[in-house]
Amino acid sequence: MKSGLLQTPIGEGQDCLGEEMHRFASELYPICRSITGRGIRETLARIQQRIPLKLTEIPTGTPVFDWTVPREWNIRDAYIRNSTGQRVVDFQQHTLHVVNYSAPVHATLSLRELKPHLHSLPDRPDWIPYRTSYYKEDWGLCLSHNQLLALEDDNYEVCIDSSLEAGHLALGECFLPGNSSDEVLISCHACHPSLANDNLSGITVATALAASLLQCKLRYSYRFLFLPGTIGAISWLALNKDTAQRVRHGLVLTCLGDMGGFHYKKSRRGDAEIDRAAVHVLRHCGEPTEVLDFSPYGYDERQYCSPGFNLPVGCLMRSVWGTFPEYHTSADNLDFIHPAQLTRSLRLCQSIVDVLENNRVYLNRNPWCEPQLGKRGLYGSTGGESLDREINARLWVLNMSDGAHSLLYIAEKSGLPFSEVLSAAELLRDSGLLSEVPESS
């Protein structure tokens, strides 16, 4: 990939891009996703309309490391009807109303019998919580606390028209081949129902990132994974142990549409090139940012960074899961994510990719003293002025290019943004002052 290709300034065109990402999120929002079933399958189909996607279906019961692919869950309807026949809780109104992965039920219960199966948020009385019960067969409904308080003593018809049956777990892969078989892995979970930031923002940014790379001549091969959280990543890793060994850099993308600043959580290695690239790009992005050390909970970096794999995979977020009140509630809706934030998140991902694609090692071909930049028109003509920013970058690249230091190292050491270091290196290379050190195979 040519340097800077992705870094066109944010103008009108990019607002379009943010709007398009938000529109895509709106399209996916009503679908009731889960870790298996038609919801995620339909989501993958819509991603496939935008980028090439290979779908994989893994049968229920397949052993994947310590786990087993679970039954396929599908749901048609769910409600609570009072004795007058009115739907007081209605899955058709919001996918969060049903505890995700609920077993089917159809019964008439008193309010007292029903209550243990109802979930609400007393502190946020207007919001519906998001609850799941994947690995313990159970059923339940979620509702706003105000809805719960409004329930009178009555006999209620409760119905969850779901099925849990042998089927498949679906996941999608978009593979973009590059010069090298070494891979960059981009992973997002796609198993949350109507949750915009924690799910759809990652999916839409990853899709747009893949689309933008489709046209590029790439140094690395790129693999985008859209899969159910935890079990999906475990399944993919179990079936692709060899491919996983080719992952040289990786990012889990999620929560990228809210108003928060960027957070990058480092890989388990802590000093992998992806960690250094992400930290560098964050430092220069002009937004508030924070770098977090690795911890073994969070998203699918838990699996990629398990000790057997220990892949160099970090996690990029704006607000961090569990730290914003809207997290895992109906308030994480389409108003909570913003086109401009999605665009900036995409740009940041592209900047990280830019670093990875262009982070090479050069060799100064005139290592004994400085080469005479002036006679090549690469130095200011009149001495004595204050240091020019571009000349500064050239001197840094020349001084550090002893065959042992990458451009990213030079950017870190000099405090200059990678793009300026790269421009200087390309100019010096084109002037014959630098030669590229071949990558060790």
Add this chain to the structure above:
Amino acid sequence: MKSGLLQTPIGEGQDCLGEEMHRFASELYPICRSITGRGIRETLARIQQRIPLKLTEIPTGTPVFDWTVPREWNIRDAYIRNSTGQRVVDFQQHTLHVVNYSAPVHATLSLRELKPHLHSLPDRPDWIPYRTSYYKEDWGLCLSHNQLLALEDDNYEVCIDSSLEAGHLALGECFLPGNSSDEVLISCHACHPSLANDNLSGITVATALAASLLQCKLRYSYRFLFLPGTIGAISWLALNKDTAQRVRHGLVLTCLGDMGGFHYKKSRRGDAEIDRAAVHVLRHCGEPTEVLDFSPYGYDERQYCSPGFNLPVGCLMRSVWGTFPEYHTSADNLDFIHPAQLTRSLRLCQSIVDVLENNRVYLNRNPWCEPQLGKRGLYGSTGGESLDREINARLWVLNMSDGAHSLLYIAEKSGLPFSEVLSAAELLRDSGLLSEVPESS
């Protein structure tokens, strides 16, 4: 030793323990200890009433590295009597009144002749200073500055009824054998006369620590040394050079009864396991603490950390010698040390021992992705809630247990207290998810 055995919460029983330690200090307080003589011998005899103690007597004149075991000093009485026959300074009132290791003297002197042999503290006119003259034969008396000012021009009978004769240097060892011949060394000086914090607090805490370990099945062997400062440690090291090589961890204990927060002074190595264990335990102890870098002055860590030995021995104190006004004065008395502080100091020592005893390396037997904790009842049943503290500890242990990281490392990295990491590891081991990495011999 089983984890947590020592860490019963401080309740009524422990107040008893603190009272008992303070009572023991009170019993030892009146004895006039020195680096040799009956004082330290009687002190060791009283320790021996509480824990098994092997006594060693090293003859005067024995060469110990660059030093020689000095003559044995004993004292029966010392006083200054004025011309009316009144004892104006009286050793029977306080052991500090005599310069420790004073040569015998019996003379009548004018006040002017006497004064060069008198020591007082003008800034603290009520306190008697502590002075010694071990390696230069001399004599002197110490008194409060008010006493000194009250001395009228008179002829004084000065008497120090002491003896400096060939004899022995006495030291005591309590050895508790463990599974391994590798040793933990606990050392306290026992050569200071009536000084409570700087001497007796270390002796009583070390004695109680040894008593508490007596009943335990231990991983390491423990060696408690009660000996005269400097010359005692040098003598022990000279006669036990091979044993010293088995010391894997060590602590010098002193000044553990005052109201100050804990100070841990690192070993010369700076990053030994004892340093990391002590720093970790201090960080989580809930009291103000400070960690000090190694320096080659202080207590007997000077000898253990001399370059030839370079043993991993740190020093645990509350207030640091020389930094509190009561240091080396009669104000370092039984009121200056407190039962509750002695108890907390003992608990802290036990927590450090707990870390050393249980700091093992485990291997995650399912290193490829996370094992499914849920099916083993080790995970919360319903997804979506905030992270549970116990699950967090389990995930840390699983993720880091690649055979290279100890539980102490995991505690340091995760910020969790060692006890929680240990509980998680034991649970996971009992569930078959971890196996213990055998110690390299």
Add this chain to the structure above:
Amino acid sequence: MKSGLLQTPIGEGQDCLGEEMHRFASELYPICRSITGRGIRETLARIQQRIPLKLTEIPTGTPVFDWTVPREWNIRDAYIRNSTGQRVVDFQQHTLHVVNYSAPVHATLSLRELKPHLHSLPDRPDWIPYRTSYYKEDWGLCLSHNQLLALEDDNYEVCIDSSLEAGHLALGECFLPGNSSDEVLISCHACHPSLANDNLSGITVATALAASLLQCKLRYSYRFLFLPGTIGAISWLALNKDTAQRVRHGLVLTCLGDMGGFHYKKSRRGDAEIDRAAVHVLRHCGEPTEVLDFSPYGYDERQYCSPGFNLPVGCLMRSVWGTFPEYHTSADNLDFIHPAQLTRSLRLCQSIVDVLENNRVYLNRNPWCEPQLGKRGLYGSTGGESLDREINARLWVLNMSDGAHSLLYIAEKSGLPFSEVLSAAELLRDSGLLSEVPESS
């Protein structure tokens, strides 16, 4: 060199020294130096009156790495005369009035035609700027902005009576042989015309440093270079590639007379002994100081630290080039540099040399426990007092002298000034307690 030889306290004698350095700067100030020509040759001749100096003349056209030795520039006169025959700008008044390295010109021009060749500082209307045009043939004159504003519409005779002809580039070397063929390099640029801090302060301090070392028995050999900036350093390196490999420590000296605190810019290596020595001396010098990381712009450390050489050469300054308003203007004059500051700068250089000369590794001959300092009169006689500063230094040296740690390391670790560590080491060596570890060849 014997320790402390250079570190006589600043008293009356040293004020003389500062005055003498300032007088020497005054002598050099009127000379119109450039990178070639009679100005630098005359400067070298005057240095030669004070210290032995070997002069080297390198012919125009000599290839030196990527550069070529340029033509020799000489100037006799330069002025602008108005139509009444009055010199409105006059090189005889100030050497800065001519753009250094200007090609000859003699013409009559209107004010409009003249203006593109005139340089002034609108923000500092009384100061004349310093401009050069070494590598692009051009001509120009510099004047105060007030002078420029006073120029009326007129026809002006402009004359630069200079020549650019084949000749030589001159540089001077003062070599002081020591016990070892390993060298300490001290380099200053001597190509700036009437600029006191940025040029003459470095020359005078370096000259005085060489003079003070002339009488000493030296461990290292010392090489002082006085040369034109950039092209001079490049030329010397090109002609002395083998000698350069013997440089074990080095300093570029400049801007050492102003009122600012010291700045030490580290070598490219960042942790070379010169870096540690300079940082240590700055820490203890009692003036405000700052340590700067290496960057590939600045003075001739750019060349010494180019990747092919990567010599351990740092740069010592008071105020940093480009950061003070007087920089490269006529305000960097003899009032801007101060005798006392020159003296303190010389003392600091001497302290750094003291560290380099005396930074040896010793071996404690009694590594098992502390040796008994008392019996050698090296310890306080009476126990129990607060720690004595000298004893402290002795204990540090004994404890750390295991054959792996230099005295500088011990000074860094203990926080003691090098001189105290050195005194302790010499005393202990003379007492037979330390032996010197021979230098590895």
